[in-house]
Amino acid sequence: MEKDIIKYIKEGLETIYKAEIDNLDISIEKTREGIDGDFTVVVFPLVKYSKKKPEDTARDLGVFIKQRFDDIASYNVIKGFLNFKMTQEYWVNRLKKLSQNNQVNLNKGEQKIMIEFSSPNTNKPLHLGHIRNNLLGDAVSRILKAAGNTVIKVNLINDRGIHICKSMLAWIKWGENSTPESTNQKGDKLVGEYYVLFDKKYKEQIAELVNSGLSEDEAKEKAPLMLEAREILQKWEAGDKETRRIWAMMNSWVYDGFEQTYNMLDINFDKVYYESSTYLLGKELVAKGLAKDIFTKDPDNSVWIDLTNEGLDRKILLRSDGTTVYMTQDLGTAFERFEEFNPDKMIYVVGNEQDYHFKVLKKIIDKFDSDYSSKIEHLSYGMVELPEGKMKSREGTVVDADDLIEEMILTATKISEESGKINDLSESERKQIIKTIALGALKYYIIKVDPKKQMTFNPNESIDFTGNTGPFIQYTHARICSILRKAEKMNIKFMGKISTETSLLNCEIKILSTLTEFDNVIMESANRLDPGIIANYIYNLVKEFNQFYNDYSILKETNAEILQFRLQLSHQVALTIKNGMELLGIDVPEKM
RNA sequence: GGUCUAGUAGCUCAGUUGGAUAGAGCAACGGCCUUCUAAGCCGUAGGUCUCAGGUUCGAAUCCUGACUAGAUCACCA
Numbered sequence: 076m077e078k079d080i081i082k083y084i085k086e087g088l089e090t091i092y093k094a095e096i097d098n099l100d101i102s103i104e105k106t107r108e109g110i111d112g113d114f115t116v117v118v119f120p121l122v123k124y125s126k127k128k129p130e131d132t133a134r135d136l137g138v139f140i141k142q143r144f145d146d147i148a149s150y151n152v153i154k155g156f157l158n159f160k161m162t163q164e165y166w167v168n169r170l171k172k173l174s175q176n177n178q179v180n181l182n183k184g185e186q187k188i189m190i191e192f193s194s195p196n197t198n199k200p201l202h203l204g205h206i207r208n209n210l211l212g213d214a215v216s217r218i219l220k221a222a223g224n225t226v227i228k229v230n231l232i233n234d235r236g237i238h239i240c241k242s243m244l245a246w247i248k249w250g251e252n253s254t255p256e257s258t259n260q261k262g263d264k265l266v267g268e269y270y271v272l273f274d275k276k277y278k279e280q281i282a283e284l285v286n287s288g289l290s291e292d293e294a295k296e297k298a299p300l301m302l303e304a305r306e307i308l309q310k311w312e313a314g315d316k317e318t319r320r321i322w323a324m325m326n327s328w329v330y331d332g333f334e335q336t337y338n339m340l341d342i343n344f345d346k347v348y349y350e351s352s353t354y355l356l357g358k359e360l361v362a363k364g365l366a367k368d369i370f371t372k373d374p375d376n377s378v379w380i381d382l383t384n385e386g387l388d389r390k391i392l393l394r395s396d397g398t399t400v401y402m403t404q405d406l407g408t409a410f411e412r413f414e415e416f417n418p419d420k421m422i423y424v425v426g427n428e429q430d431y432h433f434k435v436l437k438k439i440i441d442k443f444d445s446d447y448s449s450k451i452e453h454l455s456y457g458m459v460e461l462p463e464g465k466m467k468s469r470e471g472t473v474v475d476a477d478d479l480i481e482e483m484i485l486t487a488t489k490i491s492e493e494s495g496k497i498n499d500l501s502e503s504e505r506k507q508i509i510k511t512i513a514l515g516a517l518k519y520y521i522i523k524v525d526p527k528k529q530m531t532f533n534p535n536e537s538i539d540f541t542g543n544t545g546p547f548i549q550y551t552h553a554r555i556c557s558i559l560r561k562a563e564k565m566n567i568k569f570m571g572k573i574s575t576e577t578s579l580l581n582c583e584i585k586i587l588s589t590l591t592e593f594d595n596v597i598m599e600s601a602n603r604l605d606p607g608i609i610a611n612y613i614y615n616l617v618k619e620f621n622q623f624y625n626d627y628s629i630l631k632e633t634n635a636e637i638l639q640f641r642l643q644l645s646h647q648v649a650l651t652i653k654n655g656m657e658l659l660g661i662d663v664p665e666k667m
Numbered sequence: 668g669g670u671c672u673a674g675u676a677g678c679u680c681a682g683u684u685g686g687a688u689a690g691a692g693c694a695a696c697g698g699c700c701u702u703c704u705a706a707g708c709c710g711u712a713g714g715u716c717u718c719a720g721g722u723u724c725g726a727a728u729c730c731u732g733a734c735u736a737g738a739u740c741a742c743c744a
Contacts, residue, residue: 099684107687117686119724129724155724156687196744236744350744377742386670387740394742401744430671431739457672458738465737496704512706524680528673529737536678541706542692543680550706558703603683611681614691625699625708645703667706 079144080159084116087139094124105588111151112158113588119155129155163579166587167640171571173590173647189227189416190216190454192424193342196233197329198242199267201336202466203474203532204426204459210521210660211456212424213342214606217658222601227416230344231408234326235351236401238270240307243321244300245269245276255328261335261477262328267468274469276300312398336476340514341660348411350404357399357407360443361392369442382438390435405436413447420450422604427455427527454604457529474534483513483538490540497666511662512546518661519545523610543614548652549663551617555649556665558629562642565630569643573636582623586644589616593651597658606659613655620648 080103085096100120106112118133125132133152141147146165151158192212195205212228220226246253246269255262277300284294295301310318337343361378364370370380370392378393392403412421423433433453441448458465459474466473487509491497497505520538524530540546573579592612600608629645632638656663 102684102686104686110687115687119686122724154687233744238744375742391742396742398742400742404744426738427672428738429744432744434671455672460737490706494704494706496706520679528680531679533679536693539679539693539706544692544706546706547692550704554704554707561703599683607681611691614681618691621707622709624703625705628703630703667704 079146080114080116080140083140083144084121084136086143087136088121088124091135091139092125096124100124106158110153110156110158111160113161113584114159116157116159117155118157122155133157163573166579166584167571167573169591170587170640170643170647171569174569174571174643185223185225186419187225187227187416188219188420188422189229189412189418190219190422190424191229191231192216193337193344194231194233194425195333196236196238197263197266197326198238198270199468200261200263200332201476202468203476203479204466206340206476206479206517207456207459207521207530208424208426209337209340209342210518211454211526211606213340213660214522214609214658215422215424215454215604217660218597218601218606218609221597221658224601227346227418228344229346229348229412231348231350231353234349235311235322235354237304237308239322239326240304240311241273241277242266242270243318243325244304244307245273246325247321255331261332262330263332263336264477266325266329271469271471273300273304308398309396336480339477339480340518341662348408350408353408353411354399354404355407356411357403357405358393360406360410361403364392364439364443367443369439380439380442382435385438387431387435387438390439402432402436402439405432406439409436409440409447409451413445413450418450420452421447422452422454424454424456427457427529429453430455452604454526456526460529460531462531462533474532480513480517483517484509486537486540487513487516487546490546491667500666508664508667511664512540512549512667515545515549515656515661515663516540517545518659519548519610522606522659523614525607526605545656545661546667548613548617548656549661550667551621552649552652552656552663553665553667554624555620555645555652558645559642559649561630567639567642569639569646570636573640577634577637579640580623580627582619582626583641583644586616586619586623586648589619590647590651593655600658609655609658613652616648616651616655620645 081098081101084101085098088094088096102117102120104115104117106115116133116136118129118136121136122129122132125135127135130152133155137150137152137157140159141150146161147159148162149160190212192215193205193209195201201209216226216228246266249272250269253265255265258265277298280298280300281291281294284298285291289297307318311322361370364380365372365378370378372378373395375395376393376397377391377395379389379391381389383389390402391400392406393399409421412418425433430453433451433455437448437451440451460466461472461474463472491505491509491512497508500508516538521530523543538544589612596609596612600606627641629638629641632641653663
């Protein structure tokens, strides 16, 4: 549509004013609320071609296009804005066309994109921050796929490092061989408890040392627990059997726990990487980098890269004791991925606290002669904070993922029971619907906000189920399904025609116009890596439909053609809701 | 201190190649269920788009500077 208008505007300018036109000057938008018209051309940028006043230019163009473009019913000029109203036939045909093509299918991207998200540490359970990461990564994957790309979802499990050794040490010292079975606990929760316990005891030791005269920094370094944890890390890297056994056992507990949470969120991966197997490749790369003089070795044997010439700092790649750091591992993982899959793009969904890390990572990869660096993109999202500040696992001030989901289900159950609308369904059906609603509320709440913005979550204020929420959208879908179920019995078929003496309502055209934007919205969301755009689009569509639903009856409409049209329109709205929400990873029920 | 990100209604947020009168939801108040699912709809009230300059026909949007908040600059990950 826009393309057609642009074409005619360009032609008009060329014919009337004999000018050479830059397409970028022509902008088409939806006509503003309260003004007569469907599409608007902003004329101001075009006066440089016409050398006339905006109003006169608009009038010239209006006449020109109206004569040539049959789909335009009328036009008007307000200040420098040229508004077009499309014909009824045009809109009915748009609906007909939409209804013939029921799937999201935009073969336009055609890139191979690898996307990493989730990337949990195996020393603690998932919390709200991880939920944001997972939902974002999952939704972006779905959207990129819908935009025509091949998407490979990967998870990089951070299963080694000093933080894991802390949990292990605490368990060895005070765990008394407890297991998830013996304590009847989710594995990730059990391990997380020992991580917290380590921190508690460690802090006690620091306090003692500070009392005996050490500085805070010295105390942190010299505390016996820290020394022991470091020893475990070295034993681990050396392949010590017993250390590896405990490590593997505790990690497997955590994986079982994560699996349950992922299942609940309906999140899965095409491939899972473990840092315990990629960090060695990182070490090899460090050796190569040393040979190529990209890196330098300090007298104490630690390895560094100097990026001070590029406005960054010196960065360590290998500790003096030879163990690897985060950067080393990420380096190894990146090369492994490019060599195995050769993706056109590699997206990392990682919090904005790591902006600097990825800047450095790209720089280092750039130093090796490869074009990988330019293919790396960091989808940096804002942290989820509590009213009192950052969540800290070590201090137990986190909103636990499982607890939050459970709480959502309880609320959904309560609301559902109060409404009583699904009481006649079976127990299992009810449970399924309630779970769908609970997760819909949670997921939509997280995903509707711009990823790059920090968000505050107040645990004392529960997530809403009314207003701009997942359940509101789901509800509208269920309501349309209910109408369609009733209509099915009446055996009504949409013919795609409406006689000229009946006319469409403004609100119907508005809905239809919104429906036709769906493909563009997907592309925009994919380009900007922002699922929130789709969330807002669906909300807007749903709101428009609800207004229509409230003011006009669909099934009681006596004019057969309008009845058909309205049913088809409703059907299309329901389908768009379903498809759109699916891109966000949210299910929509047919009853609720 | 350097770098990055953000600042829009009491609260949570929309608002991107600069376009007409800055929009939703929540909370508050008032109305609408014998009629397709009221998790809905309508209305009232709520704004110096942090501030000050600049760019221009036009700025919440772009530029500069201040202020505020957060992140980061680790032999943590």
